[in-house]
Amino acid sequence: MIRAEGLRRTFKAGRETIEAVRDVSFDVATGELLALLGPNGAGKSTTLRMLTTLLPPTAGSVHIAGHDAAREPGRVRDAIGYVGQKNASGENHRIRDELITQGRCYGLKRRDAQRRADEVLETLGISDMAARVPGTLSGGQRRRVDIALGLVHNPSVLFLDEPSTGLDPDSRAGLWAQIQRLRREHRITILLTTHHLDEADRMAERIVIVDQGRVIANGTADTLKADLAGDWLHVTVPAADAARAAGLADLMAGVSDVTTEGRTVNVRIADADAALPAYLRLLDHDSIRVTRASVRRPSLDDVFINLTGLRLEESGDAHEATTDEPTGATHA
């Protein structure tokens, strides 16, 4: 449904040429929900702007619903809905008026635009706000208006740029309930960017991670975690035995990293659930007394740190983080 091939975009800033997007390619199948992740400045928004015809690519091509965005931008625009980061409804305009205008922009007749406006107001549970201007709404309500604007013309593809940023947990949950319903009932294809990795983890069928203008990972959350982060085993042993325990861990199959922190040995290993009993037997055989043992599944955050050396935080700021230490591990 969406095909991005070799997308590249440069900007001129004075004499310098900034490469916002260097090489981005991916496909999104019909009905799929794909999350596009990356640190700030990775090129997500520029990519999204190229996919939605707002920005012509310097090189590469975009096809949406079978139409080339460069040759048939009108066809692509007909097929897509876009919810940007900023509020889309005009400050002086009533919500329902804006929805009708939006429908008219897509060529709906006035009567049809009115009917669709009322339908999306109903779908998103904001019918009561129809006659209000955006300034009188809460952040969550405004966001729902933005999404309603993106849905008026029943798009087959929906782009959401940071849909849940700035929302409280209740509003976020409500928003996601709406998104899941749209997918269930209309099989709508969705591409979204988010800073909430837990959302991407739970909701997206596939995740594409971009960094410095390139795609650096593309797969399901589970494959990315298994391939790029690996599980963690943590065992606590007497301090004197820690080095020996670490040495034993190195002998096991599927180990990619072993560190010790005082009495704790951290082992990065594939399929930690199966590896833990084997490791415990190995330690027991060498008479090392284990006092605690735990398995930690990696989060998308771990994948992210492994790939980019950066941590994606909710605030949207990317901070330096070391790549080889387990973070936030709880030793049960």
Place this chain on the structure above:
Amino acid sequence: MPKLIRDTATVFSREITPELRSPVSIVLAMGQPLLFLVLFGSMLVGTGADLGTGTGDVWQWFVPGILVMMCLMGPLSAGHSMLGELNGGQMERFLVTPISRTAIILGRTGKDTVTLFAQAVLIAATAIGLGMRLHLPGALATMVLLTVMAVGLSALSYVLAIASRPSGNLFWIVTQMLIFPIMLLSGILLPVDAGPGWLSAVAAINPVTFIVDGARALFTGDFLSASVLSGAIAAVAIAAIGLILSTRAMKRGI
């Protein structure tokens, strides 16, 4: 219906709806020209000055100037509102839809022009209340001339708004530095001839001067005056330049 016309109607209708829902805003937006009309105009009439308009009275000399002033001020708020929508998500939202880019400018310009027309009627009505004699065909012809200029000025304010993103500083610098000199050097408030020679020389290259002179001639019903022709040429030129630049800016992408 051709797409361009339908899209222009869509944009026009979006922009005019808030005004229609609270028509008071149209009156509030014309506060400054109204103040000049009532306060400055009354004083000017009181001086009993001979403003060389031949058949007309002082009000008939002064009101066309105030109408031009309104056409210079109106596009400021239009450009300002567009700047807000460029920096907010509204303009982006429209650009993702298949709506014609040209229609976005034409629809907004149309709304600005209709608003100015309504304000001009109010100004004229107020002036009649203050004692102006009305030459109806002349007044209508003046409106047509000023409408053409208003289309151009409103389109130019959109070009400026687009060029001023995202800070908007350029918009304010240019408008603050241009509007008042243009106004004062077009003889809106007082005749330019009363000033020194260099001032008349500058005024003579100000396109708005031609429009003010043309509007004054038309307003008294002097349709055959040479200044009507030069005023019309200046107005059409402003409109053409404004529309060409603004649709080009819009198509180039934002």
